[in-house]
Structures are given as C-alpha cells and as structure tokens.
Amino acid sequence: MTVINGSHFSNLVGFYEEISQLFLKDEDWEVGTLDGFNDILYEFQGEIIWENSEKSRKDLGFDLTKEFYENKISQGKPFNIKLIQQKLDELIDGTGQTLFEILIEIIESHKDITLILNH
Numbered sequence: 345m346t347v348i349n350g351s352h353f354s355n356l357v358g359f360y361e362e363i364s365q366l367f368l369k370d371e372d373w374e375v376g377t378l379d380g381f382n383d384i385l386y387e388f389q390g391e392i393i394w395e396n397s398e399k400s401r402k403d404l405g406f407d408l409t410k411e412f413y414e415n416k417i418s419q420g421k422p423f424n425i426k427l428i429q430q431k432l433d434e435l436i437d438g439t440g441q442t443l444f445e446i447l448i449e450i451i452e453s454h455k456d457i458t459l460i461l462n463h
Contacts, residue, residue, distance in 0.1 A: 345390055345391040345392075345393060346366050346367070346388070346390070346391070346392050346393070347366075347392075347393045347394075347395055348362060348363070348366065348392060348393070348394045348395065348400075349362065349395045349396060350394065350395060350396030350397055350398075350399040350400035350403070351395070351396045351399060353400075353403070354399075354403045355403065355404070355408060356404065356408065356412065356443055359400075359404065359447070360374065360375045360376055360380075360381070361374070363375045363381060363384070367384045367387075367388065368384065378446065378447075378450065381447070381450060382450045382453075385450065385451065385454045385457060386454070388454070388456070388457060389456040389457065390456070390457065390458070391457070391458045391459075391460060392451060392457055392458070392459050392460070393460045393462060394459065394460070394461050394462065395462050396462070396463075397461040397462060397463060398463040400444055401442075401444045403444075404442060404443040404444035404447065405442045405443075405444060406435065406442055408442075408443055409435055409440075409441075409442045409443045410432065410435060410436070412443060413428050413429075413431055413432040413435065414432065416428045417429060417432070448461075
C-alpha cells in the first residue's frame, strides 16, 4: 500500500516530487512527466490511497490544467501543438479532463492497482 498525500503538494511539480519520493526512493531519477508517472506504475501492484484527494482535485483542476496546456503551446516543439490546442479547447468547453482526472485515469489504467480516494 502506498499513500499519496494531497496536502504535500499543490501543483504538478509537487505531485511529481511526492511520487518520486514514494516510488523512486532508491533510484537516481525522478518523475517529471505524465508519461514518466505512467511508466513507474508498471512496476507497482497493490493499493494506492490518495489522502486529501479533494484538495488535489481543486489544486490540479481547471486553472492549473489550462496553464499546463498554454505553457506547452508557448514552448512549441517537441509538443504536438495541434493536439494540445484541441485538449485546451475541450477543457474550456467543459468536455476535457483536468490534470487530476488525467492522473486518476493513468492510475486506473493499471489493472494491478486499486485506487482509493480519501477526501
């Protein structure tokens, strides 16, 4: 069982730091991308309990997600600007996912992991 504590971070960089401490304490690299987060979960089986998940839902919600996409668009390459603009448009239209929802989807895509959200 691993516990992600939403009170330990309020943005994506902080989330990556929390994840790196939990999953990579004996490694010489840290998670820094959504793909990297997904990759480390292939090595994990069991329960992940996300404490203070409502705080994380708010912190990693619309505003931070909009900023995340806008930063990628302004950086340009190597990012797929057309795809990111589409994701940003969907977010603004209310049909896209927030970063929190993306992280949940990543965790839930791993069949050997049970996710428990504690508010």
